[in-house]
Amino acid sequence: MRYSGRLGGGTPTILKYQAGENMAIAGVPVEIAGSGGYGLQIVETTTAIGVIGLTLDIATVANSQAANADTERSISVIVNPDAIYRALLSGGSTSSTALTEGTEDTGSSNGLLVSTNVDYSSPAMDETGIFGTSGANAGFARKITSLSGADAVLITAFPMDSAVGDKFIAVPFSISGSQATQINAMDKQFVELTGTWDQVNAAVAVDTDNVNFLPLRLILPPDLNKARTQTFVDLINYDHLYGAGQLA
Amino acid sequence: MSAAILRLVQFEKTPRGRAKLAQQKSTRPRHTLVGSHIADLAILGKAIVLTKDEARRFNHSAHNYATNPKLPCVSGYSDASGEWTSEGILFLRKE
Numbered sequence: 532m533r534y535s536g537r538l539g540g541g542t543p544t545i546l547k548y549q550a551g552e553n554m555a556i557a558g559v560p561v562e563i564a565g566s567g568g569y570g571l572q573i574v575e576t577t578t579a580i581g582v583i584g585l586t587l588d589i590a591t592v593a594n595s596q597a598a599n600a601d602t603e604r605s606i607s608v609i610v611n612p613d614a615i616y617r618a619l620l621s622g623g624s625t626s627s628t629a630l631t632e633g634t635e636d637t638g639s640s641n642g643l644l645v646s647t648n649v650d651y652s653s654p655a656m657d658e659t660g661i662f663g664t665s666g667a668n669a670g671f672a673r674k675i676t677s678l679s680g681a682d683a684v685l686i687t688a689f690p691m692d693s694a695v696g697d698k699f700i701a702v703p704f705s706i707s708g709s710q711a712t713q714i715n716a717m718d719k720q721f722v723e724l725t726g727t728w729d730q731v732n733a734a735v736a737v738d739t740d741n742v743n744f745l746p747l748r749l750i751l752p753p754d755l756n757k758a759r760t761q762t763f764v765d766l767i768n769y770d771h772l773y774g775a776g777q778l779a
Numbered sequence: 780m781s782a783a784i785l786r787l788v789q790f791e792k793t794p795r796g797r798a799k800l801a802q803q804k805s806t807r808p809r810h811t812l813v814g815s816h817i818a819d820l821a822i823l824g825k826a827i828v829l830t831k832d833e834a835r836r837f838n839h840s841a842h843n844y845a846t847n848p849k850l851p852c853v854s855g856y857s858d859a860s861g862e863w864t865s866e867g868i869l870f871l872r873k874e
Contacts, residue, residue: 607826
């Protein structure tokens, strides 16, 4: 993931900290180590408590003494509590997995039901969001307010009827809006990170984890045919050490 | 400390530059290096922050560093002087 701005505006603040473990890639969120630990640690995929910020560096930790060299390894971190992190949405726990795209199999004459070959009850997608990637509703997003078996039910209808063959992608957080304006997140639903902590795993049930990153906005590619691999989400950290504080 | 950073902080090539530095030293306390235990650019890591003035004097291409156009202006403590700057320049090491 990468820094994409601040809610309050202004420049990002970058400070240096000791790396408390090997960090193979930059652009991962880090948190305090806690008692008995040292330096900053990478957050877990499902929790992030006492986050300091987003790394700009990689590091290989070496704690033993070395001749004429300091063994402490420092990393640069963007520390603003209101920083917005932009992460690619991945279709699995492995980063850069294509998102699951459902193909409409019945059609809808009122825009209130999305019935595709994807089972929206597993992983549970009730109270999440869904957007069209092809067909009349391409680029429009709605909140899934309930499920009817494996199908997604909406309260606010898609603007057009759905036809057999239209395609949709569901994400594990609620959204609304259209690509022409903004597709923003609406609920307090935490996301889960991929195994390398640099992307968001979109193939999980809604808000079952507490990674303490809240979605702010969905960013679709101009070409929706590439939505499976080029859809991003902006995130806000919910448990920043210099912001809300350490919750646990 | 790396020669590059050392030069950045202490070395002024021209008489005018030396005079300016001397004038600065006479009007404000000399800055000590924050994190002076940091040995060289390699240990400083991939990213360094410099003030605008320091950035002008840092031969970044010779040390394989480049600015990040997506982060044209940052806040932080200079890795050369320890000064706080809200108009800092971020350099990232090219892989």
